[in-house]
Amino acid sequence: MLSITHKPIIIVGAGPSGTTCGYLLAKAGYDCTIIDKVRFPREKTCGGGLTPKAHKLVKDIFGDIKYDYLPVKRLEFHTAKGVFAAFELDNEIRNVAREDFDKVLLDKYVEAGGKVITARIRKIREKDDKVLLTMEDKQILSCDTLIGADGANSFVRKYLRLVYPKTLLMMEKKNDDKSVRDIVIYFDKKYDCGYTYVFPNMKQTIVGYGHLKATINEFGEEIGRFGLNPEGKVKGAYIPAFEKFRYPFKKNIILIGDAGGYVDSVTGEGLYYAIKTGQNAAVSIIEGRDFKEVNKDMIRRVKKLNRVARIFYNRLFQDSFYKICTVKSLHPWLTKIANYYIAK
Incomplete structure (x- = not known):
């Protein structure tokens, strides 16, 4: 019988939403593990534009972080x-350049005490208030909280059987x-x-x-x-684009960034929304508050921009x-x- 290794908080995805969330949790003393299927730096399809609100948010969270732009x-x-x-x-x-910027954020997370595992997840299930992850090598990890930060094709979102936007x-x-x-x-x-x-x-x-x-x-x-x-x-x-947020928000499974459908449907901007929802997920855990409540302004904003996009285009x-x-x-x-x- 395979043994189960417990990790209190597991974040799937080492992009900006995952590393922002992990950095804030690790900095607050939480035992946090990020799992990603590839090693960083890695290429990422993205224009890479940090709008003024986005790079201000990066500074607010990470301080005087150095990155090329x-x-x-x-x-x-x-x-x-x-x-x-x-x-x-x-x-x-x-x-x-996303391959470089994302690596900078990941390094900050590791410096704060966060752990990283490079592996593929093959199965997710829930048992006794825990979330169990079966890895490609058959290893089983359990966690109290699972955060899906694994992009538009999110494996975590697929587990929840949610309709994609x-x-x-x-x-x-x-x-x-x-x-x-x-x-x-x-x-x-x-x-x-x-x-x-x-x-x-x-x-x-x-x-x-x-x-x-x-x-x-x-x-x-x-x-x-x-x-x-x-x-x-x-x-x-x-x-x-055009997420309607009709899916159930679970206390122990949180979706952030593209995995949760957080994007500006007018411009396609995603970095601000990834970083902000990552921050909100961390705040909800640290303060013991419901993520949907902490994140309500982002949900409202995305819905509004969906309507604007329909008019604009x-x-x-x-x-x-x-x-x-x-x-x-x-x-x-x-x-x-x-x-x-x-x-x-």
Whole structure:
């Protein structure tokens, strides 16, 4: 009979949501273990934009943490016809290479006393108020609290048999071009809640594309329409847009970040939501409060942005949006809105 090793708190996933939660718990003296199926650093499909509200949150939680980033203070909106709007940002967006940034956060968690296991989970079950995890090597771990921070394809979420939200398939290529300094977004009315994007960072430039009905076969054609055709392998990831939070919130199993459907369905921003829900999960455990209550503002925010996204990506609204953006007298007002959105 196989023995069972007990770990008080297990977090599945070593991305920003998991490491933020683990860091705060370890710092507060909790015995915490993160399990991830790969060793870090690892590549991650993501534009890597830390909005002002996101990098402020990173500083609030981790202090004067050092990480490499490209400061971006200009945001351009394009169609196939060219630029139709450009915004100068009051506060920079910090574009990071996710493989490096995520490793920095993981290292901070380990420095705080957190443990890391590299392994795959094959089965989850509950017994006698414990959550049991069967690993690929047949080892069995038990915990009092299980936190799913394992992304849009979360294994923990699958165990709960929860209906997944609609997902945006985002695909991207990376190249070594370091000359790009602005974030560029390409809109097209045929996209169903999505866009093509260019995100530069300190190491490379990321060119991506995606929406609710995107397929990998059309990637090259779509970015080519905008004069973008970087070499390299196409990589993809799902963004869990339009979460309705109809699933039950269990006291001993918590979902955070993409696993819980926390994402901005308008912009696709996920890093702020990952870090904030990771923080909220830690607070709920440390203070002995219900996670849904601690996290209620995030749930409310995501639901609101779901409604905004449906309006913003409506074809009729897109027509009006393009026209409004061409009126130069409205640019100060639009710039103010853009700055407020990314900061708050």
